[in-house]
Amino acid sequence: MFIEIDGTRAFYIYAGKGDTVILMHGWGGSAESFKPVFDYLSRSYKVYAFDFPGFGRSSLPPETWGKEEYGKFFVKILRAIGIERTNIIAHSFGGRVAIWFAANYPEKINKLILINSAGIKPGRTLKYHIKVAIAKTGKKLFTLSIFGKYRECLLNNLYRLVGSKDYQQQTGIMRSTLVKVVNEDLRGLLPKIIAPTLLIWGENDKDVPLSSAKIMESKIKDAGLVVFKDAGHFSYLDKFSDFCVIVTKFFG
Numbered sequence: 239m240f241i242e243i244d245g246t247r248a249f250y251i252y253a254g255k256g257d258t259v260i261l262m263h264g265w266g267g268s269a270e271s272f273k274p275v276f277d278y279l280s281r282s283y284k285v286y287a288f289d290f291p292g293f294g295r296s297s298l299p300p301e302t303w304g305k306e307e308y309g310k311f312f313v314k315i316l317r318a319i320g321i322e323r324t325n326i327i328a329h330s331f332g333g334r335v336a337i338w339f340a341a342n343y344p345e346k347i348n349k350l351i352l353i354n355s356a357g358i359k360p361g362r363t364l365k366y367h368i369k370v371a372i373a374k375t376g377k378k379l380f381t382l383s384i385f386g387k388y389r390e391c392l393l394n395n396l397y398r399l400v401g402s403k404d405y406q407q408q409t410g411i412m413r414s415t416l417v418k419v420v421n422e423d424l425r426g427l428l429p430k431i432i433a434p435t436l437l438i439w440g441e442n443d444k445d446v447p448l449s450s451a452k453i454m455e456s457k458i459k460d461a462g463l464v465v466f467k468d469a470g471h472f473s474y475l476d477k478f479s480d481f482c483v484i485v486t487k488f489f490g
Contacts, residue, residue, distance in 0.1 A: 240295075243314045249295035250288040250315075254280030257348070258324040259489075261287040262332025265356075265416070268294030275327065275474060278482050283325075283489075288315065290335070292412045302414040305422055309338035316346065325489060329353040329474065330446065334419060341430035349489060350435045354443050354471050358450040359423035428457035435461040436488045440469030440476060 240247050251269050259279055261272040269276070269287035279285045289296040290308060299307065312335055316324070325348045328336035333355025340347050435458045439451040448465065455463045464484055469476035 241315060241318055243311060243318065244300075246291050246300060246311065247297040248288055248291060248311075248315060250286055251276070252284065252286045254282070254284045256283045257489075258321055259283045259285045260321075260324050260326050261285065262326060262328035262336055263287070263290065263293070264330030264332055264354075265419075266293070267329070267331075270294070271329070272327075274478060275481075275485075279485070282486075286319075286321075288312075290332070292415060298411055299415065302411055302418055304415070304418045305334045305338045305424065308335045309342065312339060313343065313346075322346065323348060325349045325351075327351040327353065327485070328355060330356050330471065331419065333357055334422070334424060337424050337427055337431065340433055340435075341427035344430070344432045347433045350431065350433045351438060351485060351488065352435065352454065353438045353474050354440060354446050355437070355450070355454065356420075356446055357422075357424035357428075358446075358453050359421065359425075360447070360450075425453060425457060428454055429459065431458045432460070434488075436484070437461060437463040438473055438481065438484065439463065439465050440471060440473030441465050441467050442469060443471045443473070445471040 239251070240249055242248075249269065253276070261269070261276060263269065263271040268289045272287050276285055276287050291297060291299040291303070291311065299311075303311075316322075323346050326336050326339070328351070330353070333352045334357050336350060336352065337355070337357050340350050435454075437451050437454055439446075439448055441448060451463055451465070455461045466473045466477040466480060474481045
């Protein structure tokens with residue numbers, strides 16, 4: 239199904255009956271990223287899964303968005319659908335939106351599960367600063383008229399060299415949106431979360447390190463951390479059976 243909010247169309251699916259659970263996918267994902275979880279939980283709950291604007295079947299955001307813009311859009315969706323209060327399960331980038339929402343609308347959330355959630359800005363290494371310097375220098379250099387029609391090709395090659403995989407795969411609004419969200423540090427919002435929170439992580443996550451989970455656990459008032467061994471960034475799929483058992487117990 240589609241819903242339109244302020245000219246932006248969002249795709250979502252829902253199934254089941256009972257208390258509401260909303261699934262928030264990670265960067266580059268969609269509602270389909272949570273399909274096994276959606277199918278499992280919809281036996282006991284009314285489950286919704288959305289494609290964030292810019293992902294899946296939803297339209298692009300109208301401008302560069304960060305956590306707040308995505309969060310406010312989500313709030314409008316809840317109002318339009320008529321959801322007063324919900325549980326949330328959020329993965330990676332979806333965790334950024336869930337953290338903003340839980341901190342700003344505590345009355346609308348029952349329980350929160352953050353899976354390998356983004357939101358803690360990591361300390362920057364020397365390698366990172368060198369890449370940024372190369373990118374900035376190259377961008378200025380390739381604006382010179384001598385490069386003419388080759389400018390765009392040269393810039394793309396530069397971004398492939400120094401940019402992340404996610405950055406390379408994005409263009410236009412979504413590329414600038416990625417830059418904005420990865421530079422937002424959400425740790426200041428964490429103490430404002432009062433909902434019981436379960437953090438689920440893969441010990442081998444190379445995208446969002448376990449150190450981020452420990453920071454979140456220390457700053458969220460009512461939080462617990464479960465670490466899956468031999469699991470990575472998609473820990474809920476790597477250890478799906480264990481994940482289902484833990485989620486069922488947590489939601490009670």
